[in-house]
Amino acid sequence: MARLSIEDVSVDFGGIHALQDVTFEFESGAIVGLIGPNGAGKSTLLNCVSGITRPTQGRVRLDDKVLSALPPASVAGCGIGRVFQHPELVVDLSVRENLLIACHRSLGYGLVSELLKLPNMWRAERDAARRVDQMLDRLGLSDSAELAIRNLPYGHRKLVDLGRALLMDVRFLLLDEPIAGLNDAEVAKLRELLLRLRDELGIGILVVEHNMPFVSRLCDRLVVLDLGRLIANGLPADVLRDPTVMASYLGEDA
Amino acid sequence: MSAAADIERAQRQALPFGTGPILLGVCVAAACAAPFVLNGYGLYVLNLTGVFALVALGLNLLTGYAGQISLCHAAFFGVGAYATAILTQTAGVPYLLSLLVGGLLTACVGAVVAVPAMRLKSLYLAIATLGFGVVLQKIIFEWRSLTNGGGGLALSPPVIGGYELRATGLYYLTLAVVTLGVWGAWNVSRGRTGRALLIIKESEIAAGALGIPAARYKVIAFAISAFYAAVAGGLFAYLVRYIHPENFSVGLSIAFLSMVVIGGLGTIGGSIVGAAFYVIVPELLRGIKDAPGLVFGLLLVIVMVLMPKGLWGLARRIGRRA
Numbered sequence: 184m185a186r187l188s189i190e191d192v193s194v195d196f197g198g199i200h201a202l203q204d205v206t207f208e209f210e211s212g213a214i215v216g217l218i219g220p221n222g223a224g225k226s227t228l229l230n231c232v233s234g235i236t237r238p239t240q241g242r243v244r245l246d247d248k249v250l251s252a253l254p255p256a257s258v259a260g261c262g263i264g265r266v267f268q269h270p271e272l273v274v275d276l277s278v279r280e281n282l283l284i285a286c287h288r289s290l291g292y293g294l295v296s297e298l299l300k301l302p303n304m305w306r307a308e309r310d311a312a313r314r315v316d317q318m319l320d321r322l323g324l325s326d327s328a329e330l331a332i333r334n335l336p337y338g339h340r341k342l343v344d345l346g347r348a349l350l351m352d353v354r355f356l357l358l359d360e361p362i363a364g365l366n367d368a369e370v371a372k373l374r375e376l377l378l379r380l381r382d383e384l385g386i387g388i389l390v391v392e393h394n395m396p397f398v399s400r401l402c403d404r405l406v407v408l409d410l411g412r413l414i415a416n417g418l419p420a421d422v423l424r425d426p427t428v429m430a431s432y433l434g435e436d437a
Numbered sequence: 438m439s440a441a442a443d444i445e446r447a448q449r450q451a452l453p454f455g456t457g458p459i460l461l462g463v464c465v466a467a468a469c470a471a472p473f474v475l476n477g478y479g480l481y482v483l484n485l486t487g488v489f490a491l492v493a494l495g496l497n498l499l500t501g502y503a504g505q506i507s508l509c510h511a512a513f514f515g516v517g518a519y520a521t522a523i524l525t526q527t528a529g530v531p532y533l534l535s536l537l538v539g540g541l542l543t544a545c546v547g548a549v550v551a552v553p554a555m556r557l558k559s560l561y562l563a564i565a566t567l568g569f570g571v572v573l574q575k576i577i578f579e580w581r582s583l584t585n586g587g588g589g590l591a592l593s594p595p596v597i598g599g600y601e602l603r604a605t606g607l608y609y610l611t612l613a614v615v616t617l618g619v620w621g622a623w624n625v626s627r628g629r630t631g632r633a634l635l636i637i638k639e640s641e642i643a644a645g646a647l648g649i650p651a652a653r654y655k656v657i658a659f660a661i662s663a664f665y666a667a668v669a670g671g672l673f674a675y676l677v678r679y680i681h682p683e684n685f686s687v688g689l690s691i692a693f694l695s696m697v698v699i700g701g702l703g704t705i706g707g708s709i710v711g712a713a714f715y716v717i718v719p720e721l722l723r724g725i726k727d728a729p730g731l732v733f734g735l736l737l738v739i740v741m742v743l744m745p746k747g748l749w750g751l752a753r754r755i756g757r758r759a
Contacts, residue, residue: 233646255645264646271643273635275703284632288648294657297628298621304628351648 191241216402223408234258264348285350286311487611493708495665501703504638509570515685517667518674532595547663589681701747
């Protein structure tokens with residue numbers, strides 16, 4: 184079992200404290216919701232974990248390995264998958280080709296093999312194609328495999344983006360507002376899919392989401408940020424009843 | 438629109454099976470037969486098209502796939518031309534080997550040029566590469582002991598295996614190299630590097646999240662691209678048999694970039710069609726007194742306005758309808 188630890192992480196942008204001494208950890212096999220009002224520092228925290236933003240203080244660790252000193256590509260290589268709020272796909276390529284992009288690290292062949300199409304290249308490509316087929320099947324996108332992304336509805340694009348992250352054999356998955364822009368049926372399907380991924384692959388999922396019913400039904404635990412500080416961390420039912428949380432976050436909607 | 442309609446449309450868009458290979462076969466056969474049909478001048482124009490197509494193939498990997506603008510490809514072309522010429526003529530290295538060594542040497546220069554590309558984007562990168570182009574051209578000019586500076590280098594026909602390459606021999610050599618170049622570019626564009634370059638063009642942050650280091654792949658793209666330009670330069674040197682630093686000015690870099698854009702960014706076919714357009718159309722317009730530049734310029738504008746995906750994009754659209 185792997186453990187992702189966020190230890191005393193602070194991030195300053197100029198004079199603004201985007202995150203202050205945030206500490207929590209979770210294991211693979213758990214789904215943790217990261218919630219808080221706008222500007223609470225949720226996306227900044229995801230960026231810290233995936234190596235896009237360097238913490239001003241503190242560190243992020245995967246088991247014994249310190250991630251916060253690594254560039255984003257190396258963090259991804261350690262098994263930290265990131266799915267952005269808006270899927271950044273190559274719209275002229277097909278669903279299958281977009282998924283193949285994520286097989287980059289597992290396709291170990293070099294440039295010379297690639298230029299000359301040596302046997303090790305096509306063998307590796309064939310294996311990757313097989314893995315992509317399995318992923319298409321898992322996501323229920325087999326029928327759309329050859330479609331260009333530009334002809335794909337938004338909900339399906341988000342699935343392709345998720346599939347890309349999963350193809351990197353992630354141990355932890357960071358999701359930024361996964362249901363924004365999805366309809367009710369798609370939301371229900373995504374919830375089922377995430378639960379199945381956790382159970383079948385044993386991955387840990389950290390999800391930033393505003394939709395409370397979705398979060399409380401999906402997550403094993405909730406972490407609440409407000410103005411860059413961690414104000415609550417516990418079971419969804421307890422956290423949502425916490426007076427501090429209600430004042431800072433839910434109070435807004437009441 | 439429903440998914441079913443999308444799928445149906447996608448299927449309609451696919452070319453009928455076998456069209457591609459047949460077209461390719463016809464083109465290759467025509468190219469092989471050209472020396473028997475064309476006069477010396479026509480063969481020279483076709484050879485020059487092949488040389489420029491090779492540059493465009495490499496530049497398209499960099500600009501069309503990775504989204505990096507380069508205005509120093511004429512300088513890579515020049516470094517390749519001089520390196521090949523000096524290795525062959527002065528050092529006595531066999532011509533084919535000097536082509537390869539010149540290409541590898543220039544690939545290293547290309548990797549150095551890529552260093553600012555890791556930090557710069559779009560227009561800023563264009564200006565930085567413009568600067569590099571000027572510097573490289575100046576080095577060729579000033580390094581008189583090696584390059585004979587402004588006096589230029591006159592070259593005698595190259596020899597391969599005891600056989601002296603004249604116009605027809607050079608043409609077949611260019612054809613062989615371009616064929617290899619197309620094959621290599623095709624493989625790279627459909628392999629892990631091509632896909633990595635495409636996602637870097639889309640978003641470097643997304644690339645990083647997929648474990649693809651953007652900086653390293655930009656260097657690789659510059660190096661491959663410079664390699665193509667340099668090998669083309671080595672062929673060019675012996676096609677014209679006299680090279681001068683002025684041959685490799687920024688104007689030529691802009692011409693290379695135009696070929697790629699006119700032909701079609703991010704396509705292999707576009708690189709070749711773009712080079713052909715750029716070399717052959719002005720030759721066809723030569724008959725119009727005083728006007729070739731004017732007509733050619735207007736044609737460029739028309740192509741860009743009416744065919745945003747370039748000539749190759751248009752050809753593909755027509756192919757699908759047929």
